[in-house]
Amino acid sequence: MCGITGWVDFSRDLTTESATLDAMVRTLVHRGPDDGGTWFDTHAALGHRRLAVVDPERGVQPMATPERGPRGELPRAVISYGGEIYNHRELRGELALHGHRFATSSDTEVALRAYLQWGTDFVHRLNGMYSLALWDTAREELLLVRDRLGVKPLYYHPLPLGVLFGSEPKALLANPLVRAGASAEELCDALLFLRTPGRVPFTGMRELVPGHLLRVGRGGLREERYWALEARPHTDDLPTTVATVRELLDDIVPRQMIADVPLVALLSGGLDSSTVTALAQRVRAAEGERIATFAVDFTGHAEHFRGDLIRPTPDGPYARAVAEHVGSAHRTITLDRAALLDPAVRGSVLAAWDLPFNFADLDVSLHQLFAAVREHAPVALSGEGADEVFGGYLWFSDPAARAAGTFPWLALGAHRGLDPGALFRPWFVEGIDLAAYRADLYHSALAEVPRLDGESPEDRRTRELSHLTLTRWLPILLDKKDRMGMASGLEGRVPFCDHRLVEYLFNVPWAMKTCTGQEKGLLREAAADLLPQSVLRRTKAAYPSIQDPAYDRGLLAGLRASTAGDDAPLAGYVDPAAVRRLSDRTTDGTLSEFERILLESTVRLGDWLRTYRVDVDLGPHRRPPQGLQGAS
Template structure:
């Protein structure tokens, strides 16, 4: 896993601008702590930071193939899990390889298939190819959007990078944020192509962007489409088992220490159960890691979305598969530490708004990185198999909005702390309504689908194109900030396509959520996990966390020059900071987290707000 960046300028000689490209590349040193490289051409400059995973000595970048009519240069981030098969196919076509890295395979795949290269890849990737033969830049992003990639059009070309910080390091990019940026930040739905920064865009998942002297054009090479599912229940379960086994085994290939993130839920436990025998066959013991909070199990209080603590189920899985398990236990002081918050904001280039769930994820990854370089995660199974509680809540399913917003009523808590004029200018309800209608219109349906099947296909599509992308971005940024590669088996496009087209009646055939996954993997799971009700990523219940936020908020209110109060309501923050602990609701805690993150973001990025 790596970080990539670059600059295309058709009216400049970039061979003299090496110091700018070096600065852009240096912003991603955390993504690639093992190596750094740049390539300078007349109208193109590329930078790369490397986290070595496969072929440690042979995968240096930028990687160049010299041709009679010009160089073809690649900077690549990610993993192509089918690179061994592609290598054989390309070798049969006459290609010759000097390394065993997947990077070289992707470069030769481009030489063979040109802009059709992503259709041949299975994996998570974001890469750029500068082709001197055509004087064109090709930007490519994986189908599900696992790896990030941004671009910023300029007067005579483009800037691009794995993260906005790489682009912002170029003086041609302005650190400007307008209402559209803030709407996308606060809406809790990922608008395709959205970036917080004005003028910057995300390469959409399953898409390519081509930059030439005549302009910028995009192409969609993959999207979810509706196809008829003809397999029986038993055949479907067997197919999911076959796919899951193949995917997990492919994603365990690495030349560095590996592990699995284990939460005790069905998703991560299934990955753990499938991974353990594969690793054992290689003569190793699987490592597993989880996150917990001081006193959480002993003092756990069930709530609307979390009925049970994770720890007992984690122990059951670790005991069954015989993994070397480590529980990373965090206290409220660590979770609320302003420097940890600062690291998270820097990692994401924005105030993510998830409070302790962001800081705990970062601290978990930081602890894992001391022992492993690659981790497999259960992320995205709920979106693929229909696991969230709101999939099964009638009111949320029938609501004329994104079902996760209807179920949790998240938007109010995310804007309560803002100044009234900012809230009015955002018109967030209108924005969400427009986004919802646009998203629903993009869903492809089969003729003759029943009302329920049609609605559930729509809801699954919304999760796979709007919801999961927020979580994938969060996981990528938090992990890459500490140089940890997190792989997501449930995002393999073969599994996504197959399960997406199974009827809702099959996804819930045992009267439970995620029926297909449960029955496909129960042979590697303890009974306690097979029967466990869905529980999301944990959040601390320690009242000391909210108390720490209140103390920091009181200090912030005392600072008359705090930039955050250009957006936040000082009176709201003052009142929230003085509440008795019993009066601090989830909405208040969420608002305090958001205000403190926003202030940190102002301090780190000094953005210019254009809210006229």
């Protein structure tokens, strides 16, 4: 895994901009602690930071072809690439038959030569997670490509005659041509727990949509879709469907274990991570080895744990049971609750995100967990994505969420007290028109869902929920995993996001996905011979959350700091009465899951506005009423 960045500008000579490109590259050192490099043409500059996973000695980037371009002194093409192509060995053999010769065993060189052979059609042949930038000197064209599911991030900022791009927003913000600004729409995105494809909460900045490529030439920018989910009849019976899922997983997990460095697995004791771990251990056992597995816990977690609908059982006993059953070398990383409120740690989390999105305390604990895992290995398998493709979330089965005329996770949260605008003054919520914005996003998202003739209303709604979850919810989780892992140089691999598995399961009827009468029944059947019965029967439990009044009180202190004084970033925006009500709740115990999310997201927004010095422009009719500026 690596970090990429660069600049194309047909109005200036970029060979004189090495200092600026170096500054952009330095922002991504955490993504690539092993090496770095830059490459310049007159109107193109590519930068790279490398985490050496495949062919550490020779896979140096930016990588250029030995073939020369039309000007003679320049290579035919140059690539800056981050990610993993899991079928690079097969592609290497195919390209060799076409006469290509290789100087390295890296997948980077495979991607570069695949472009020379097939042009932009090469993207259809790649199986993996990646973001890449390729400069074609003959065409004077930059090609940006992002993988189908968006496992790896890629941002860009259009210029009048070119573009800036990078793996994270911070790389673009290091260029003086980009300023940190936000409009009402950007703030809506930050508050709504949504990721609208292509939207970024920095004015003028874009995210390359998953499954898309961007061409940048003298004629301007053109974004093109090369992959999308399609609706097809599912003709396999249940035994064939179970067998197909298992065959896919038996192929996917070994592919994603290819690495020339140590690789481990994250194991929560849930169905998803346990299935990946069991399959990974089979690979290691055939090699005479054991997979190392890691779980997370908190000091005092047993004393504070209270089962609920989202987390009915603690993870620890199940993770240990799976480790013993499959024979992995298991460790539990125990995190200090007090450290999760450390301003330095929380600042590191915000710096990793660059954006005002958050998952309450889960971001902070993941950041610390991944830092601890990175001390043992630079690559980790995880079970991310299984709930999205197998329909494991409560909103797939909850009648109210299924019937809601909005994003189902927002409906489910609203039923349990989650209101994104609850801590803000009415003038602000009404001024940015949060409700109308959410409705517009929902109807736009529904319009993208492919239809299948003759589908029952129930299956039609399940398809809608699946598409919404894969395109508006999964990207947030993948971003979280990427940011929190790469902050420590840890590459996360997600077998359930293999596009072949996603395409197949998107068309499997709901009755098959719940064939055992339990959520993700299809996966339970496919993994039946791999796991102990206790895990096969276990009800889904979300990633563990802190349950501690002291943590909640610390968050409230952070919110007050964001609202106190005329220069406070949220002064005049937050409703003091609403904050007092939350404060009163902590005297009786901990806040609920959704109260904490609401509080944490508001604190994060204030920290983001202050840290990135975001220039907020709500328009001429969206100003705080007279006398509210500075009020808290």
